[in-house]
Amino acid sequence: MERTIINTNIRLNLNRPEDRQAWNYLQALDRKKYKSYSRAVVAAVNEYFARQERLAADPYLETREKEDAFLQKVLETIREGLQASGAGLAGLTALLQGIHPAAPPPEPVMTDEDLDTAMDFINSL
Known part of the structure; x- marks a missing residue:
């Protein structure tokens, strides 16, 4: 099987923040995951353009x-x-079960004097 290798270079301008960030990523590369800059660049380029295609096919x-x-x-x-x-x-369940509604206020007790006052009022009409 014949190997076809294409050699290309990239130029990073370290005065530009995005270029500097790319360079910093390459410098901090996990060598166990990516054996070379080429492997990292290939993975990044493929993921970027595959995502662009997915976004174009599905805008949401x-x-x-x-x-x-x-x-x-x-x-x-x-x-x-x-x-x-x-x-x-x-x-939470125990807390909610421990909450009891407030007891209604006791009914007012009518005294004979209150009843007489009420009857006097009604008779005055």
């Missing part, structure tokens, strides 16, 4: 990805909160 892909990430963050936060509360749902 990015929105759904953001919504999914947000939902995942909400679920993780709720899960962490329940775990941090110790008893989780059992504690």
Whole structure:
């Protein structure tokens, strides 16, 4: 099998922030994951253009990805909160069961004097 190798170079202008960032990424490259700059550049270029094609085919892909990430963050936060509360749902259920509605105020007791006053008022009409 014949190997076809194309040699090309890239030029990074370290005065430009995005070029400097790319250079910093290449310098901090995980050599166990990427054996060479070429492997890292190939992976990055392929991922970038494949994503551009997916976005062109599905304009709402990015929105759904953001919504999914947000939902995942909400679920993780709720899960962490329940775990941090110790008893989780059992504690919340016990708390809610421990809440009782306030007792209604007692009915006012009518005295004979109150009844006489009420009858006098009615008779005055």
